[in-house]
Amino acid sequence: MTITARDRGLARCEACAKLSRLPLKNTQETRHCPRCNSALSYRRPLSLQFSWAYTLAATVLLIPANFLPILTVVSFGQGDPDTIMSGVVKLWESELQLVAAVVFIASIAVPVAKLVIIVILMLVVQVRLPLSKQQCTILYRFIHFIGRWSMLDLFMISILVTLVHMGNIANVESGPAATAFAAVVVLTLFAANSFDPRLLWDLDHD
Amino acid sequence: MPVAAQRFVLPYNSVMTTASPIPKDLTACPDCDLLLHTDDATHDRQGHCPRCDALLWDVSNHARDIDFAAAISGLLLFVPAVTLPILHFSMAGQHGSNSLIDGVWRLWQESEQLLAVLILLCSVVAPLVHMLLAATIGLCQRLQRYPNLYPRWLKWHNWMRSWSMLEVYAMGIIVAYVKMMHDGDVAVAPGTYCLSALLLCIILCNQYFSEEQAWQCWEQRTNA
Numbered sequence: 001m002t003i004t005a006r007d008r009g010l011a012r013c014e015a016c017a018k019l020s021r022l023p024l025k026n027t028q029e030t031r032h033c034p035r036c037n038s039a040l041s042y043r044r045p046l047s048l049q050f051s052w053a054y055t056l057a058a059t060v061l062l063i064p065a066n067f068l069p070i071l072t073v074v075s076f077g078q079g080d081p082d083t084i085m086s087g088v089v090k091l092w093e094s095e096l097q098l099v100a101a102v103v104f105i106a107s108i109a110v111p112v113a114k115l116v117i118i119v120i121l122m123l124v125v126q127v128r129l130p131l132s133k134q135q136c137t138i139l140y141r142f143i144h145f146i147g148r149w150s151m152l153d154l155f156m157i158s159i160l161v162t163l164v165h166m167g168n169i170a171n172v173e174s175g176p177a178a179t180a181f182a183a184v185v186v187l188t189l190f191a192a193n194s195f196d197p198r199l200l201w202d203l204d205h206d
Numbered sequence: 207m208p209v210a211a212q213r214f215v216l217p218y219n220s221v222m223t224t225a226s227p228i229p230k231d232l233t234a235c236p237d238c239d240l241l242l243h244t245d246d247a248t249h250d251r252q253g254h255c256p257r258c259d260a261l262l263w264d265v266s267n268h269a270r271d272i273d274f275a276a277a278i279s280g281l282l283l284f285v286p287a288v289t290l291p292i293l294h295f296s297m298a299g300q301h302g303s304n305s306l307i308d309g310v311w312r313l314w315q316e317s318e319q320l321l322a323v324l325i326l327l328c329s330v331v332a333p334l335v336h337m338l339l340a341a342t343i344g345l346c347q348r349l350q351r352y353p354n355l356y357p358r359w360l361k362w363h364n365w366m367r368s369w370s371m372l373e374v375y376a377m378g379i380i381v382a383y384v385k386m387m388h389d390g391d392v393a394v395a396p397g398t399y400c401l402s403a404l405l406l407c408i409i410l411c412n413q414y415f416s417e418e419q420a421w422q423c424w425e426q427r428t429n430a
Contacts, residue, residue, distance in 0.1 A: 002257065003241045005234035010241070012234040015361050016421045019228055035425050036357045042239075075297075075389060091385065099384045102377075137237055137258045148371050151328060155309075155371075155378030156385075158325050162304035162312040163295045163382065170297050170389065174318055182321050201238035201258065 004198075004205065006042045013038055047196040048122055054191035055118050061184045062111065069175035071157060077168060081175055084108060084153065106152040107181070114143045114150075114188045118195060125199045133200050140197045147192055150185040154178065235260050263418065273414035274344035280337040280407035287404040288330055290397035292379060297390030305397055306330055306375075332370040333408060339363040340411050343420055352427040360420055367412065372405050 005012055011022040013033040022031055022040050031040045069081030082090065084107050091100035117139045123129050124136055157174050164172040231243045237260040244253060244263070253262040291303035304312075306329050313322035339359050346352055379398065386392045 004239040005241045006239055008241060010228065010232075010234060012236060012239070015364075016357075017233075017236070017418065018421070019232055019234055021228065035421060036361070038361070094388060096384060099381055102381060133238075134258065137260075140237070148374055149377075151371050151374045152378050152381065154321065154325060155329065155375045156382050157321075158309035158313055158329075159293065159304055159378055159382040160386070161316065162309045163293055163302050164297075164386065164389075165302055165312065166297065166300040169300050174313065174316060174321070178318060179320050182324050186324065197237045197258075198239040201240075 002204075004201075007205075011040045011042050013040060014044070043198055043202075044194065044196040047194055047199060048125065050194035051118060051122055051191050054187045054194065055115055055122075058111075058184050058187035058191060059115055061180050061187065062115070065177050065181040065184050066108075068177035068180065070153070070177035070181060071160070072173045072175060073160075073164070073170075074173070075170040083177065084181070103153060103156075106149050110146050110150050111184055111188055114147060114192065117143050118188070118191050121195060121197075121200065125203065128203065133204065136200050137197055140192075140195065140200075143188075143192045147185075147189050150188070154182055154185070233262060235262065270414075270416075273340060273411050273416075274348070276407040276410035276414070277337050277340035277344060280333075280404055280411060281341060283400050283404040283407065284334055284337065287397060287400035288334075290400055291395040292397040292401060293383060293386075294393040294395050295386055295390055296393075303395060306401075328369055328371040329375050332366045333372050333404070336363060336366040336370045337408070337411065339366065340415060347420070347423050350427075352424055356424055360417070360424070364417070370408065372401070372408060376401065376405055 005019060009021055009023070010019045011031075012019055013036060015038040016033060016036040018033055018035045020031075020034055020040060022042065032038065033040055066084055068083065070084050071087060072081040073079045084103075088100050088104045088108070091097075091103060120129070120131070121136055121140060124131050157178055160172045161174055164170050229243070233242050233244050234240065235242060235255040235258060238255060238258040240255060240257050242255065242262070252264045254260065255262055288306045291305050293304055295302045310322050310326045310330065313319075313325065339362055343356070343359055343363060346356060379401075383392050383394075
């Protein structure tokens with residue numbers, strides 16, 4: 001038999017980890033943590049609603065992020081705008097397979113995997129997909145760990161547009177997909193942060 | 207092998223009233239809300255949740271001054287790391303270089319303001335504020351003086367720490383270096399060394415900063 005903190009009327013502060021008592025009945029007034037004065041709740045309020053909103057917004061923005069040009073490298077007047085995928089293909093063709101793999105993982109595989117995983121986690125909670133809670137928690141930790149690495153492409157753009165800025169000889173310019181991709185990265189970070197993993201384990205208790 | 211914390215099971219007849227104090231050794235797992243007691247396990251270096259394996263506590267870092275020292279070193283290194291050129295690129299007699307702050311400014315001028323702000327936050331503002339707050343919090347603990355803003359500083363510290371992404375930036379430098387190798391001469395400039403050292407400071411500071419201890423200091427403050 002497992003006892004959760006909520007079963008005993010205890011809530012863990014999300015900011016400072018202190019346990020405090022919280023009335024089980026939903027009262028109008030918000031209780032605050034005695035140690036750090038953050039608002040207390042048993043579970044993150046509106047966790048799934050926020051996660052769905054961020055996930056849907058990120059999914060829509062994946063389209064412009066992947067189909068619009070993200071980077072244009074011009075040298076001696078020659079060069080075409082590149083999308084994320086064509087950039088990876090060019091890297092691969094110029095014998096830079098390792099870099100191509102890194103960029104592909106950070107810019108394409110990770111954002112898509114994150115969105116798929118968040119949707120799976122939310123479906124487990126909402127329609128009770130029969131998946132192991134342990135494995136779902138591992139997935140949750142995985143998206144938290146991996147999320148920031150999607151910023152790689154954006155940092156690289158910032159480095160390249162500054163480094164290669166030589167007028168007609170060579171120039172690197174960012175494209176409209178850069179902002180869309182940045183929005184995807186930030187929205188997936190928000191989506192992962194608003195999902196409350198305790199909802200998964202609550203399924204065992206109802 | 208870290209020993210898992212023992213599962214806390216209250217006897218059925220013991221009713222915790224709202225008046226009774228919460229036992230000191232009681233904690234809840236952040237990921238699955240399992241109620242656990244930590245009494246028997248405090249001598250272990252790390253405690254993991256028996257149900258979902260979340261890290262509950264880590265007391266392996268006894269060297270208490272390292273986080274403070276790393277934060278101060280990080281602050282000293284910050285200005286050169288941000289302003290000195292990171293890479294040099296030369297092609298057909300033309301030269302170019304970049305620094306962290308130039309990268310933000312260049313994007314802003316190319317009317318990518320949103321992107322510029324995001325990169326400014328993740329590569330300049332968040333690392334700086336993170337180090338500043340880590341040093342300030344360390345100073346408060348050493349002087350035993352806790353101003354009313356202390357809890358807010360700690361929360362901001364955590365927020366800034368999650369948005370400080372210099373390690374990803376470092377990977378971006380490597381990728382940019384390899385990518386431009388074929389087009390011209392790329393060389394590592396002094397900023398890279400400062401940035402590597404700053405990164406080391408940030409990692410050390412994260413590793414040795416004890417949040418729970420910082421909160422306990424606030425809870426047990428005497429000048430409240």
